[in-house]
Amino acid sequence: xxxxxxxxxxxxxxxxxxxxxxxxxxxxxxxxxxxxxxxxxxxxxxxxxxxxxxxxxxxxxxxxxxxxxxxxxxxxxxxxxxxxxxxxxxxxxxxxxxxxxxxxxxxxxxxxxxxxxxxxxxxxxxxxxxxxxxxxxxxxxxxxxxxxxxxxxxxxxxxxxxxxxxxxxxxxxxxxxxxxxxxxxxxxxxxxxxxxxxxxxxxxxxxxxxxxxxxxxxxxxxxxxxxxxxxxxxxxxxxxxxxxxxxxxxxxxxxxxxxxxxxxxxxxxxxxxxxxxxxxxxxxxxxxxxxxxxxxxxxxxxxxxxxxxxxxxxxxxxxxxxxxxxxxxxxxxxxxxxxxxxxxxxxxxxxxxxxxxxxxxxxxxxxxxxxxxxxxxxxxxxxxxxxxxxxxxxxxxxxxxxxxxxxxxxxxxxxxxxxxxxxxxxxxxxxxxxxxxxxxxxxxxxxxxxxxxxxxxxxxxxxxxxxxxxxxxxxxxxxxxxxxxxxxxxxxxxxxxxxxxxxxxxxxxxxxxxxxxxxxxxxxxxxxxxxxxxxxxxxxxxxxxxxxx
Amino acid sequence: xxxxxxxxxxxxxxxxxxxxxxxxxxxxxxxxxxxxxxxxxxxxxxxxxxxxxxxxxxxxxxxxxxxxxxxxxxxxxxxxxxxxxxxxxxxxxxxxxxxxx
Numbered sequence: 001x002x003x004x005x006x007x008x009x010x011x012x013x014x015x016x017x018x019x020x021x022x023x024x025x026x027x028x029x030x031x032x033x034x035x036x037x038x039x040x041x042x043x044x045x046x047x048x049x050x051x052x053x054x055x056x057x058x059x060x061x062x063x064x065x066x067x068x069x070x071x072x073x074x075x076x077x078x079x080x081x082x083x084x085x086x087x088x089x090x091x092x093x094x095x096x097x098x099x100x101x102x103x104x105x106x107x108x109x110x111x112x113x114x115x116x117x118x119x120x121x122x123x124x125x126x127x128x129x130x131x132x133x134x135x136x137x138x139x140x141x142x143x144x145x146x147x148x149x150x151x152x153x154x155x156x157x158x159x160x161x162x163x164x165x166x167x168x169x170x171x172x173x174x175x176x177x178x179x180x181x182x183x184x185x186x187x188x189x190x191x192x193x194x195x196x197x198x199x200x201x202x203x204x205x206x207x208x209x210x211x212x213x214x215x216x217x218x219x220x221x222x223x224x225x226x227x228x229x230x231x232x233x234x235x236x237x238x239x240x241x242x243x244x245x246x247x248x249x250x251x252x253x254x255x256x257x258x259x260x261x262x263x264x265x266x267x268x269x270x271x272x273x274x275x276x277x278x279x280x281x282x283x284x285x286x287x288x289x290x291x292x293x294x295x296x297x298x299x300x301x302x303x304x305x306x307x308x309x310x311x312x313x314x315x316x317x318x319x320x321x322x323x324x325x326x327x328x329x330x331x332x333x334x335x336x337x338x339x340x341x342x343x344x345x346x347x348x349x350x351x352x353x354x355x356x357x358x359x360x361x362x363x364x365x366x367x368x369x370x371x372x373x374x375x376x377x378x379x380x381x382x383x384x385x386x387x388x389x390x391x392x393x394x395x396x397x398x399x400x401x402x403x404x405x406x407x408x409x410x411x412x413x414x415x416x417x418x419x420x421x422x423x424x425x426x427x428x429x430x431x432x433x434x435x436x437x438x439x440x441x442x443x444x445x446x447x448x449x450x451x452x453x454x455x456x457x458x459x460x461x462x463x464x465x466x467x468x469x470x471x472x473x474x475x476x477x478x479x480x481x482x483x484x485x486x487x488x489x490x491x492x493x494x495x496x497x498x499x500x501x502x503x504x505x506x507x508x509x510x511x512x513x514x515x516x517x518x519x520x521x522x523x524x525x526x527x528x529x530x531x532x533x534x535x536x537x538x539x540x541x542x543x544x545x546x547x548x549x
Numbered sequence: 550x551x552x553x554x555x556x557x558x559x560x561x562x563x564x565x566x567x568x569x570x571x572x573x574x575x576x577x578x579x580x581x582x583x584x585x586x587x588x589x590x591x592x593x594x595x596x597x598x599x600x601x602x603x604x605x606x607x608x609x610x611x612x613x614x615x616x617x618x619x620x621x622x623x624x625x626x627x628x629x630x631x632x633x634x635x636x637x638x639x640x641x642x643x644x645x646x647x648x649x650x
Binding site: 026027028029030032033047048049050051052057095096097098100186261347350352418419420424427429430433474477478 | 556559561562563604621622623628631632634635
């Protein structure tokens with residue numbers, strides 16, 4: 001994990017001191033709310049329905065036990081004992097007091113964390129594959145590049161006031177586990193014919209009111225040119241992006257209105273005219289950053305796989321967890337464990353302080369102190385010896401963290417919705433809970449399936465990318481839910497299609513059950529939902545839900 | 550009918566304007582006025598030395614039912630009584646009930 005150097009420590013400490021003085025002046029009446037709002041937002045502090053909400057940055061979802069314990073402590077001391085992991089791999093605390101926030105930021109700084117740029121019209125948290133560095137199918141660990149981008153993007157003077165927020169994702173594996181194509185700018189690590197590592201650059205993805213998938217603007221940018229090419233793309237956006245209309249301010253609108261060819265042409269011209277050497281990435285610098293992500297000292301001794309298999313054979317619940325939550329590790333004898341924060345009937349993505357402490361303890365004991373946040377709102381222990389898996393699962397299960405539903409129909413992505421969020425127009429959490437309770441018994445029959453729910457058009461719950469997506473809206477004072485079908489976040493990314501009139505809240509579970517029933521009846525062999533949907537189209541789903549036309 | 554609500558500056562808690570410069574976390578303490586008096590109530594709530602005790606000050610619609618004030622919109626009922634699910638579900642409703650008992 002990247003460790004702060006003296007500059008980083010000083011920078012974050014100074015920022016806390018500045019913010020402490022800003023809060024003091026606000027509480028003393030020396031700053032108006034209009035003056036203070038941008039200052040608190042630059043430090044991740046929003047005002048929501050019940051209190052202030054602090055969004056804490058977790059760079060590319062990487063945590064260690066020390067940070068996780070600190071988050072547990074802050075959650076317990078300053079909030080209500082639980083936090084919400086987000087689709088940006090961050091943590092939100094929803095019951096924060098303004099007067100406590102300088103102390104909270106100081107506590108975060110003590111473990112090399114902050115909340116800078118978790119709001120505002122600048123770069124947000126750069127995200128990556130939660131299996132980075134341990135996935136067998138990756139070209140190279142993407143985390144050093146995410147860290148290089150983080151350093152470049154933090155308070156970048158030219159890009160601190162972009163037309164709108166800007167999200168970047170980096171992925172290095174054959175399987176896209178970072179939803180790269182829904183980002184303003186996406187990077188896939190690639191090798192060229194000479195075997196050199198570089199990046200395919202995609203631009204213009206995003207969800208919200210006008211969803212688009214990112215399109216490739218350059219199939220290969222050499223590693224040395226990564227930052228200069230990003231600067232060129234950002235300059236084009238900064239120059240031509242709409243600042244007069246909030247709904248048209250994201251880069252996706254610019255790319256769409258110019259056309260990807262023209263946008264690419266503009267970026268190329270800017271790039272060729274720029275001083276590319278000024279931000280060139282020398283190999284020595286990449287190596288220096290990469291040294292913070294060197295693999296741990298794995299125990300490469302033989303392991304007792306027979307014991308693992310005996311546990312699987314003797315305990316059906318454990319066997320199911322092994323099937324759904326445990327993934328191959330590139331080092332023999334080890335596994336990547338995804339801890340579900342989707343216990344049926346609970347709030348997706350929520351984690352109590354006690355659970356955070358437990359995951360920290362387990363990370364220390366079994367995963368070289370490392371834990372990660374997945375954008376699907378789950379946690380990951382990346383380096384677990386296989387013989388430790390059964391004991392690990394028992395301890396997780398005893399703490400409400402043993403759900404074996406990763407990638408299953410109850411592993412629902414869900415924003416906080418109207419129960420917490422000031423922007424929401426409908427609730428999302430209770431809908432997710434009802435669906436999960438109803439579908440839990442059918443989970444094995446359904447197989448891999450994802451449902452994604454947003455409580456407003458801003459789409460924090462990624463509803464456009466759900467096999468089934470639900471968007472909650474307010475219709476004359478009543479919560480209704482628009483249904484989209486066929487979305488996908490992975491390699492075959494797709495934006496879902498609205499299939500008909502929105503359904504009432506009380507009818508959502510029945511509607512989901514009906515749609516999934518159509519899928520399980522029509523699928524052929526091992527077909528996934530997107531495959532079936534592409535083959536049969538919307539007609540059978542519409543007819544089942546709305547009746548024949 | 551309408552009342553004035555906001556979030557308390559120092560901790561963000563939901564508060565209601567009770568008149569005479571007072572703000573209360575109890576919706577029952579809110580001044581509920583006819584629509585034609587609402588703008589005047591809002592103006593009164595926004596008066597006072599800086600900093601005002603509340604931010605995000607706005608008018609919302611509410612009714613009085615069996616002696617209890619009830620916001621019209623779901624959003625405002627959630628603000629008044631707490632989230633509808635999770636560890637803090639309806640916590641303000643139960644706190645209100647405890648305070649009354």
